[in-house]
Amino acid sequence: MGFRNQMIKLFTSRIRHTSVAAAMLLSGFAGCEYGGGAVLVPEVTIVPADFSGDSLESSSSPEAAPSQAATSGASELGSVVGRVVLDGSFEALTPLHSAGADVKDKEVCAKFDTPDERLVLGADNGVANVFVYMQKAPKGTQSLNAADQELIFDQQYCRFLPHCLVVPTGSTVKVLSNDTVAHNTHSYPNKNQGVNSGVAPGDREGKLRITYNRAEAEPIAVKCDYHSWMNAYHLPIDHAFAAVTDKDGNFEISGLPAGEHVFAIWHEAASGKFVERKLAVQVASGDATPIEIKYAVSKLDL
Amino acid sequence: MLVKTNRQLSILTIGVTLVSLAGCSGGSDYPDGYKSRFVYSDRTDSLMGEAQNGIGDLPGVKKLVDDRFGDPQKLNAWLKLPIDFGGVTGELAETPDASVAVEELTLSFDGEVTKDGDKPLLLQFVTGKAAPSIVFVSNWLAEGGKASLTAAMDVPPAAGDQVVVNGGGVLAHGRGLYMRHCSHCHGTSGDGKGPTAEYLVPRPRDYRHGVFKFTSTDAQSKVSRDDLYRILRNGVPGTYMPSFVPMLQEDELVAVIEYVRFLAMRGEFERKLVNELASDYSEAALQSRKESGESRKDIVEELKEFLTDDMQDSLAFVSDDLAESWDTANSEDALIVPDCSRIEDSIASRRIGRELYLSKTLNCADCHGISAKGNGPQTTIYEKNPITSELYPDPGLHDVWDNVNQPRNLTQGIYRGGRRPVDLFRRIHAGIKGSRMPSFKKVLKHEEIWHIVNYVLSVPFNAEPGHAPVAVPDEPAATAAL
Numbered sequence: 001m002g003f004r005n006q007m008i009k010l011f012t013s014r015i016r017h018t019s020v021a022a023a024m025l026l027s028g029f030a031g032c033e034y035g036g037g038a039v040l041v042p043e044v045t046i047v048p049a050d051f052s053g054d055s056l057e058s059s060s061s062p063e064a065a066p067s068q069a070a071t072s073g074a075s076e077l078g079s080v081v082g083r084v085v086l087d088g089s090f091e092a093l094t095p096l097h098s099a100g101a102d103v104k105d106k107e108v109c110a111k112f113d114t115p116d117e118r119l120v121l122g123a124d125n126g127v128a129n130v131f132v133y134m135q136k137a138p139k140g141t142q143s144l145n146a147a148d149q150e151l152i153f154d155q156q157y158c159r160f161l162p163h164c165l166v167v168p169t170g171s172t173v174k175v176l177s178n179d180t181v182a183h184n185t186h187s188y189p190n191k192n193q194g195v196n197s198g199v200a201p202g203d204r205e206g207k208l209r210i211t212y213n214r215a216e217a218e219p220i221a222v223k224c225d226y227h228s229w230m231n232a233y234h235l236p237i238d239h240a241f242a243a244v245t246d247k248d249g250n251f252e253i254s255g256l257p258a259g260e261h262v263f264a265i266w267h268e269a270a271s272g273k274f275v276e277r278k279l280a281v282q283v284a285s286g287d288a289t290p291i292e293i294k295y296a297v298s299k300l301d302l
Numbered sequence: 303m304l305v306k307t308n309r310q311l312s313i314l315t316i317g318v319t320l321v322s323l324a325g326c327s328g329g330s331d332y333p334d335g336y337k338s339r340f341v342y343s344d345r346t347d348s349l350m351g352e353a354q355n356g357i358g359d360l361p362g363v364k365k366l367v368d369d370r371f372g373d374p375q376k377l378n379a380w381l382k383l384p385i386d387f388g389g390v391t392g393e394l395a396e397t398p399d400a401s402v403a404v405e406e407l408t409l410s411f412d413g414e415v416t417k418d419g420d421k422p423l424l425l426q427f428v429t430g431k432a433a434p435s436i437v438f439v440s441n442w443l444a445e446g447g448k449a450s451l452t453a454a455m456d457v458p459p460a461a462g463d464q465v466v467v468n469g470g471g472v473l474a475h476g477r478g479l480y481m482r483h484c485s486h487c488h489g490t491s492g493d494g495k496g497p498t499a500e501y502l503v504p505r506p507r508d509y510r511h512g513v514f515k516f517t518s519t520d521a522q523s524k525v526s527r528d529d530l531y532r533i534l535r536n537g538v539p540g541t542y543m544p545s546f547v548p549m550l551q552e553d554e555l556v557a558v559i560e561y562v563r564f565l566a567m568r569g570e571f572e573r574k575l576v577n578e579l580a581s582d583y584s585e586a587a588l589q590s591r592k593e594s595g596e597s598r599k600d601i602v603e604e605l606k607e608f609l610t611d612d613m614q615d616s617l618a619f620v621s622d623d624l625a626e627s628w629d630t631a632n633s634e635d636a637l638i639v640p641d642c643s644r645i646e647d648s649i650a651s652r653r654i655g656r657e658l659y660l661s662k663t664l665n666c667a668d669c670h671g672i673s674a675k676g677n678g679p680q681t682t683i684y685e686k687n688p689i690t691s692e693l694y695p696d697p698g699l700h701d702v703w704d705n706v707n708q709p710r711n712l713t714q715g716i717y718r719g720g721r722r723p724v725d726l727f728r729r730i731h732a733g734i735k736g737s738r739m740p741s742f743k744k745v746l747k748h749e750e751i752w753h754i755v756n757y758v759l760s761v762p763f764n765a766e767p768g769h770a771p772v773a774v775p776d777e778p779a780a781t782a783a784l
Contacts, residue, residue, distance in 0.1 A: 039482070041474055042377050042477050042478075044377045044378075044471075045372065045378050045426070045470075046379045046466045046470060047370060048381055049382035105662075182664055182665040190580070191577055195522070196738075197741040197743070198664070198745040199744065200663060200744065203744075216581075218581050221688050223688060225699065225738050225740065226668055226680075272587070272589075272590030272593075276594070277582075277591060277594065278596075
């Protein structure tokens, strides 16, 4: 009896059980490759550089365009002239800060009222600072060569001048400053490389130069980090068919081949930013009849 | 003891055994749960479904990225990228006779290929009918370029087919090291969201913007291999990024750097592709367009046209730009070299630096504070995300990773990008990429930058924090520079 008890004790002892459990655990884990994901040696497949479809030499439409250009003469060019009008009543926005307000660098930035440029209305409810542009150059037009062009992007009294700028790709934007305080220019493009650089006070020759190499689908924001209310919009574009409305909402785009063309109308205060993504306009050769683009108050997102 | 009776212990033993055996499906295959995955960025997920996943045969963003980069188990080494994948590229010099089994090839390589004793060479076909098959070379004669294969090829190759021998070794090595040493903070995809990341401030770098903060290169250039090497060697003081020397050997450091660049390029490629589509085909744009009266069907048709006609151009631009920018970052032209030698530290120089610091031209105090404690007025403003126009919840300026960008407290003497005077010079000259520290190269002369560097290095040792020091003329001035 004593021996039997002793045997039972031996075989059912907790230590024995735990060690058996441990042994089974270990064998179980050994059976599978624990940690396979991280420690595994990966397969590497070499993929050729000119992945199918990547090379620009693949046949695409540009070859067809020149033959069209050859047939259309100058007499078949027309233009789009018009105004962007706010449809409905709207109370003008109050200035961001008035003259003499206690803002940063107030001797310069609060010398005059700083307007809220999100919605600037002119004569007869005309809306300023609206971009009117074509997303892609129409077929049959010459490609742009703007490498020699220089544009001025200035700042004074802590406001960017102009607020909206159309920039042909390849051209040089000279960033000037007419203020005695520090500014920096910080751009946020999608397809181009951004810039974040200080601008020397009173720099009239524009040591900072910006070039955009690719057209963007919509205007990009440009801000100053020192003065957070300062902002502007640049539209890098690879053709000449873009314009910004003036203070009364007027714009003109010329040199268009006759036919139907689709325009995008973009404004920073519009809900979704586009007043219209695809506005079809019939362009006749010769003088154009002015069109009126209605910008509904309900579209405003202020 | 956890269990009170022997009966409970037996149940535990049997239960655990069953679970461990069931949880592992034996053999050489590992269960799906252990497979690593590359994640797609939030930006990709903000596109409409058809743009992400494609329409029919037309690939969407996700497939375009996967085809070029693969997944962590099966990486794709895209030769367009300026990454040293390892191995030697070459091509087939002669078309072998296809009527008999192809067991010998004539190859010409761009570099030297030597066989390591008995170990067969791994030869991968990159282009042509035989791609992407892998064959093994048992015998290699450099003169004449004759390679004898261990087995006949299934598909006969043709002259001009590109090949790579022992390719991908560096990438595979880098991947293994990265997963072991880096992924717990930086994440499997280099998204800075590894399991430990949420407990760290500052967050680990998210490589996927292709932006690294502490570089020796120009403001418009990317990070160079040397910069990444310096970070691995020195760590980033003031953060959780440690030094990996001497834990990692030279060849291991090289491999990890290539893999990190691989992940950064993958993320950047994905991001740039999304940028090509986001304006017109994001979910937000879709909603806005539907409100304007367009139907979803028309928008999908338009997307289909874009993918067919315009995606090629977009891909070409994006990949050319990516390859070029990452390549030129390593060149000497990208390196910032001061045009005058370092101006020796002196009280006079520090005073000039302090004056420049406070001047209206630079207004450093706006962010860094008058006492250089990193508490300038810009740290209290609320600003909007410049891309989404949504107000950030926390005050202060934010960086490109949407984290609060705390201006450096210069009184602590901890310089994340390195404490050599030339490191500080480069921070001021190029700014800190991805952060709100702008480049001052268009505003300052190089001498002026050296004066500011001297001032900054003296800040931790000033009696009054941030003030210009006043020392007795014949007393040697304390300095952080060694």
